[in-house]
Amino acid sequence: MRTTVQFILVFALFFGGAAKADRVSVRSEPISPIQDATITDSAKVELGKQLFFDPRLSLSGVISCNTCHNLSLGGTDNLKTSVGHRWRAGPVNSPTVFNSSLSIAQFWDGRAANLQEQAAGPIEADVEMAMPHTLAVEVIESIPGYRSQFAAIYGNEDVSLDRITDAIAVFEETLATPNSRSKSLRVIPCLKPAAAWVATTGRRLAARRFKRWASSSRTTQAPPPRAALP
Ligand code: HEC
Numbered sequence: 001m002r003t004t005v006q007f008i009l010v011f012a013l014f015f016g017g018a019a020k021a022d023r024v025s026v027r028s029e030p031i032s033p034i035q036d037a038t039i040t041d042s043a044k045v046e047l048g049k050q051l052f053f054d055p056r057l058s059l060s061g062v063i064s065c066n067t068c069h070n071l072s073l074g075g076t077d078n079l080k081t082s083v084g085h086r087w088r089a090g091p092v093n094s095p096t097v098f099n100s101s102l103s104i105a106q107f108w109d110g111r112a113a114n115l116q117e118q119a120a121g122p123i124e125a126d127v128e129m130a131m132p133h134t135l136a137v138e139v140i141e142s143i144p145g146y147r148s149q150f151a152a153i154y155g156n157e158d159v160s161l162d163r164i165t166d167a168i169a170v171f172e173e174t175l176a177t178p179n180s181r182s183k184s185l186r187v188i189p190c191l192k193p194a195a196a197w198v199a200t201t202g203r204r205l206a207a208r209r210f211k212r213w214a215s216s217s218r219t220t221q222a223p224p225p226r227a228a229l230p
Contacts, residue, residue, distance in 0.1 A: 068082045091127075
Protein backbone atom coordinates (compact mmCIF):
# COMPACT_ATOMS: atom_id res chain seq x y z
CA MET A 1 0.00 0.00 0.00
CA ARG A 2 2.74 2.40 1.06
CA THR A 3 4.80 1.63 -1.98
CA THR A 4 1.75 2.19 -4.20
CA VAL A 5 1.16 5.63 -2.64
CA GLN A 6 4.86 6.43 -2.97
CA PHE A 7 4.80 5.30 -6.56
CA ILE A 8 1.76 7.44 -7.37
CA LEU A 9 3.39 10.44 -5.69
CA VAL A 10 6.66 10.04 -7.55
CA PHE A 11 4.76 9.45 -10.80
CA ALA A 12 2.60 12.57 -10.30
CA LEU A 13 5.59 14.71 -9.32
CA PHE A 14 7.67 13.50 -12.22
CA PHE A 15 5.05 13.88 -14.94
CA GLY A 16 3.41 16.95 -13.39
CA GLY A 17 6.83 18.59 -13.27
CA ALA A 18 7.64 17.52 -16.80
CA ALA A 19 4.35 18.92 -18.12
CA LYS A 20 4.96 22.19 -16.28
CA ALA A 21 8.52 22.40 -17.59
CA ASP A 22 7.13 21.79 -21.06
CA ARG A 23 4.69 24.68 -20.78
CA VAL A 24 7.36 27.01 -19.43
CA SER A 25 9.78 26.10 -22.17
CA VAL A 26 7.14 26.71 -24.87
CA ARG A 27 6.40 30.12 -23.38
CA SER A 28 10.04 31.14 -23.31
CA GLU A 29 10.62 30.04 -26.91
CA PRO A 30 11.39 32.95 -29.25
CA ILE A 31 9.08 31.35 -31.84
CA SER A 32 5.56 30.60 -30.63
CA PRO A 33 3.17 28.03 -32.14
CA ILE A 34 1.19 29.24 -35.16
CA GLN A 35 -2.38 30.25 -34.30
CA ASP A 36 -5.49 29.87 -36.43
CA ALA A 37 -6.20 32.93 -38.56
CA THR A 38 -8.83 35.25 -37.11
CA ILE A 39 -11.19 36.54 -39.77
CA THR A 40 -12.83 39.86 -38.97
CA ASP A 41 -14.01 40.87 -42.45
CA SER A 42 -14.96 37.82 -44.49
CA ALA A 43 -16.13 39.90 -47.51
CA LYS A 44 -12.67 41.46 -47.75
CA VAL A 45 -11.01 38.04 -47.44
CA GLU A 46 -13.21 36.80 -50.30
CA LEU A 47 -12.32 39.82 -52.46
CA GLY A 48 -8.61 39.32 -51.74
CA LYS A 49 -8.92 35.64 -52.62
CA GLN A 50 -10.51 36.47 -55.97
CA LEU A 51 -7.77 39.00 -56.75
CA PHE A 52 -5.07 36.49 -55.70
CA PHE A 53 -6.42 34.01 -58.25
CA ASP A 54 -7.22 36.59 -60.97
CA PRO A 55 -4.89 36.53 -64.02
CA ARG A 56 -6.52 39.75 -65.26
CA LEU A 57 -4.11 41.51 -62.88
CA SER A 58 -1.32 40.59 -65.32
CA LEU A 59 -0.53 42.17 -68.69
CA SER A 60 -0.69 38.80 -70.48
CA GLY A 61 -3.96 37.87 -68.78
CA VAL A 62 -2.58 34.44 -67.88
CA ILE A 63 -0.52 34.98 -64.72
CA SER A 64 -2.01 35.34 -61.25
CA CYS A 65 -0.39 35.40 -57.82
CA ASN A 66 -1.38 31.73 -57.61
CA THR A 67 0.78 30.91 -60.67
CA CYS A 68 3.92 31.29 -58.57
CA HIS A 69 2.37 30.82 -55.12
CA ASN A 70 0.17 27.84 -55.96
CA LEU A 71 -1.85 27.13 -52.83
CA SER A 72 -2.13 23.47 -53.85
CA LEU A 73 1.67 23.19 -54.03
CA GLY A 74 2.45 24.62 -50.60
CA GLY A 75 2.17 28.26 -51.69
CA THR A 76 5.04 28.05 -54.19
CA ASP A 77 5.66 26.97 -57.81
CA ASN A 78 8.27 24.34 -56.90
CA LEU A 79 10.61 25.73 -59.57
CA LYS A 80 14.27 26.61 -59.25
CA THR A 81 13.40 30.20 -60.09
CA SER A 82 9.94 31.56 -60.87
CA VAL A 83 8.72 31.97 -64.44
CA GLY A 84 6.75 35.14 -65.16
CA HIS A 85 5.71 37.42 -68.02
CA ARG A 86 6.67 36.02 -71.48
CA TRP A 87 7.84 32.87 -69.66
CA ARG A 88 11.01 34.58 -68.54
CA ALA A 89 12.72 33.07 -65.51
CA GLY A 90 13.40 35.48 -62.66
CA PRO A 91 16.55 35.53 -60.53
CA VAL A 92 15.15 33.85 -57.39
CA ASN A 93 12.52 31.31 -56.40
CA SER A 94 9.19 32.09 -54.83
CA PRO A 95 8.91 31.69 -51.07
CA THR A 96 5.68 30.21 -49.75
CA VAL A 97 2.84 32.56 -48.96
CA PHE A 98 1.70 30.27 -46.13
CA ASN A 99 2.31 31.95 -42.77
CA SER A 100 4.06 34.85 -44.51
CA SER A 101 2.04 37.28 -42.39
CA LEU A 102 4.16 36.12 -39.45
CA SER A 103 7.43 37.18 -41.08
CA ILE A 104 9.09 40.34 -39.77
CA ALA A 105 9.47 41.55 -43.38
CA GLN A 106 8.68 40.33 -46.90
CA PHE A 107 10.91 39.14 -49.79
CA TRP A 108 14.20 37.27 -49.39
CA ASP A 109 15.99 40.53 -48.59
CA GLY A 110 13.14 41.94 -46.49
CA ARG A 111 12.64 44.99 -48.71
CA ALA A 112 8.87 45.17 -48.12
CA ALA A 113 7.70 45.90 -44.60
CA ASN A 114 4.41 44.04 -44.79
CA LEU A 115 2.08 42.05 -47.05
CA GLN A 116 0.24 45.06 -48.43
CA GLU A 117 3.44 46.82 -49.44
CA GLN A 118 4.69 43.54 -50.91
CA ALA A 119 1.62 42.85 -53.10
CA ALA A 120 2.13 45.98 -55.22
CA GLY A 121 5.54 44.70 -56.37
CA PRO A 122 4.70 41.56 -58.40
CA ILE A 123 1.78 43.22 -60.22
CA GLU A 124 4.15 45.68 -61.90
CA ALA A 125 7.44 43.71 -61.94
CA ASP A 126 8.32 42.91 -65.55
CA VAL A 127 9.47 39.34 -64.81
CA GLU A 128 6.27 38.67 -62.90
CA MET A 129 2.91 40.13 -64.00
CA ALA A 130 4.25 43.19 -65.92
CA MET A 131 1.04 45.17 -65.39
CA PRO A 132 1.38 48.94 -64.89
CA HIS A 133 -0.47 49.82 -61.67
CA THR A 134 -2.75 52.35 -63.41
CA LEU A 135 -3.82 49.70 -65.93
CA ALA A 136 -4.38 47.13 -63.17
CA VAL A 137 -6.71 49.56 -61.42
CA GLU A 138 -8.56 50.33 -64.68
CA VAL A 139 -9.04 46.63 -65.48
CA ILE A 140 -10.44 45.83 -62.03
CA GLU A 141 -12.62 48.96 -62.18
CA SER A 142 -14.08 47.80 -65.51
CA ILE A 143 -15.52 44.64 -63.92
CA PRO A 144 -18.97 45.35 -62.42
CA GLY A 145 -18.78 42.42 -59.98
CA TYR A 146 -15.60 43.81 -58.47
CA ARG A 147 -17.03 47.35 -58.32
CA SER A 148 -19.97 46.22 -56.20
CA GLN A 149 -17.64 44.25 -53.89
CA PHE A 150 -15.41 47.31 -53.41
CA ALA A 151 -18.50 49.42 -52.68
CA ALA A 152 -19.77 46.96 -50.06
CA ILE A 153 -16.38 46.72 -48.34
CA TYR A 154 -14.91 50.21 -48.62
CA GLY A 155 -18.06 52.33 -48.76
CA ASN A 156 -17.74 53.39 -52.42
CA GLU A 157 -16.92 51.84 -55.80
CA ASP A 158 -13.52 53.50 -56.15
CA VAL A 159 -10.85 50.97 -57.05
CA SER A 160 -7.30 51.91 -56.12
CA LEU A 161 -4.00 50.09 -55.84
CA ASP A 162 -4.17 50.58 -52.08
CA ARG A 163 -7.53 48.84 -51.86
CA ILE A 164 -6.44 46.00 -54.18
CA THR A 165 -3.30 45.30 -52.15
CA ASP A 166 -5.16 45.73 -48.86
CA ALA A 167 -7.68 43.02 -49.83
CA ILE A 168 -4.93 40.68 -51.09
CA ALA A 169 -2.97 41.15 -47.85
CA VAL A 170 -6.04 40.45 -45.71
CA PHE A 171 -6.63 37.23 -47.68
CA GLU A 172 -2.98 36.23 -47.26
CA GLU A 173 -3.30 36.68 -43.49
CA THR A 174 -5.73 33.76 -43.52
CA LEU A 175 -3.11 31.45 -45.06
CA ALA A 176 -1.96 30.08 -41.72
CA THR A 177 -1.07 26.45 -41.08
CA PRO A 178 -1.52 26.05 -37.32
CA ASN A 179 -0.93 22.34 -36.94
CA SER A 180 0.35 19.35 -38.83
CA ARG A 181 -1.52 16.06 -39.21
CA SER A 182 1.29 14.03 -37.69
CA LYS A 183 1.11 16.20 -34.56
CA SER A 184 -2.60 15.52 -34.10
CA LEU A 185 -1.82 11.81 -34.46
CA ARG A 186 0.69 12.09 -31.65
CA VAL A 187 -1.86 13.33 -29.11
CA ILE A 188 -3.86 10.12 -29.45
CA PRO A 189 -1.74 7.69 -27.38
CA CYS A 190 -2.54 4.55 -29.34
CA LEU A 191 -1.49 6.27 -32.57
CA LYS A 192 1.85 7.39 -31.17
CA PRO A 193 3.79 4.40 -32.53
CA ALA A 194 2.17 4.86 -35.95
CA ALA A 195 3.13 8.55 -36.00
CA ALA A 196 6.69 7.65 -34.99
CA TRP A 197 6.85 5.00 -37.70
CA VAL A 198 5.70 7.50 -40.36
CA ALA A 199 8.27 10.03 -39.16
CA THR A 200 11.19 7.58 -39.32
CA THR A 201 10.87 4.36 -41.31
CA GLY A 202 7.99 5.60 -43.49
CA ARG A 203 9.90 8.68 -44.49
CA ARG A 204 13.03 6.65 -45.26
CA LEU A 205 11.08 4.17 -47.41
CA ALA A 206 9.38 7.00 -49.29
CA ALA A 207 12.75 8.68 -49.93
CA ARG A 208 14.22 5.40 -51.23
CA ARG A 209 11.22 4.88 -53.55
CA PHE A 210 11.52 8.42 -54.82
CA LYS A 211 15.25 7.97 -55.52
CA ARG A 212 14.56 4.80 -57.49
CA TRP A 213 11.79 6.53 -59.43
CA ALA A 214 13.96 9.61 -60.12
CA SER A 215 16.80 7.50 -61.52
CA SER A 216 14.50 5.37 -63.70
CA SER A 217 14.70 5.70 -67.49
CA ARG A 218 11.53 7.78 -67.57
CA THR A 219 13.33 10.91 -66.42
CA THR A 220 16.37 10.48 -68.64
CA GLN A 221 14.37 10.88 -71.85
CA ALA A 222 14.78 14.26 -73.52
CA PRO A 223 11.77 16.54 -72.95
CA PRO A 224 9.61 17.32 -76.02
CA PRO A 225 10.68 20.50 -77.86
CA ARG A 226 9.04 23.65 -76.54
CA ALA A 227 6.47 25.31 -78.76
CA ALA A 228 7.61 28.65 -80.20
CA LEU A 229 6.49 31.52 -78.01
CA PRO A 230 4.76 34.59 -79.42
C1 HEC B 1 6.23 35.19 -61.65
C2 HEC B 1 6.06 34.61 -60.35
C3 HEC B 1 5.38 35.41 -59.25
C4 HEC B 1 4.14 36.01 -59.28
C5 HEC B 1 3.18 36.09 -60.43
C6 HEC B 1 3.93 36.54 -57.96
N1 HEC B 1 5.00 36.26 -57.15
FE1 HEC B 1 5.17 36.64 -55.19
N2 HEC B 1 7.08 36.13 -55.24
C7 HEC B 1 7.75 35.60 -56.33
C8 HEC B 1 9.17 35.56 -56.06
C9 HEC B 1 10.23 35.05 -57.01
C10 HEC B 1 9.34 36.09 -54.77
C11 HEC B 1 10.66 36.35 -54.05
C12 HEC B 1 11.22 37.65 -54.60
C13 HEC B 1 12.34 38.23 -53.78
O1 HEC B 1 12.46 37.91 -52.60
O2 HEC B 1 13.05 39.07 -54.32
C14 HEC B 1 8.01 36.41 -54.27
C15 HEC B 1 7.74 36.90 -53.01
C16 HEC B 1 6.46 37.04 -52.51
C17 HEC B 1 6.12 37.25 -51.12
C18 HEC B 1 7.11 37.32 -49.98
C19 HEC B 1 7.10 36.08 -49.15
C20 HEC B 1 8.25 36.03 -48.18
O3 HEC B 1 8.28 35.09 -47.39
O4 HEC B 1 9.12 36.90 -48.21
C21 HEC B 1 4.77 37.36 -51.05
C22 HEC B 1 3.93 37.56 -49.79
C23 HEC B 1 4.26 37.27 -52.39
N3 HEC B 1 5.31 37.05 -53.25
C24 HEC B 1 2.93 37.44 -52.74
C25 HEC B 1 2.53 37.60 -54.07
C26 HEC B 1 1.25 38.16 -54.47
C27 HEC B 1 0.19 38.66 -53.54
C28 HEC B 1 1.23 38.13 -55.84
C29 HEC B 1 0.15 38.63 -56.75
C30 HEC B 1 -0.19 40.03 -56.69
C31 HEC B 1 2.49 37.52 -56.26
N4 HEC B 1 3.25 37.24 -55.16
C32 HEC B 1 2.79 37.24 -57.58
C33 HEC B 1 7.15 35.17 -57.49
C34 HEC B 1 5.91 35.60 -57.92
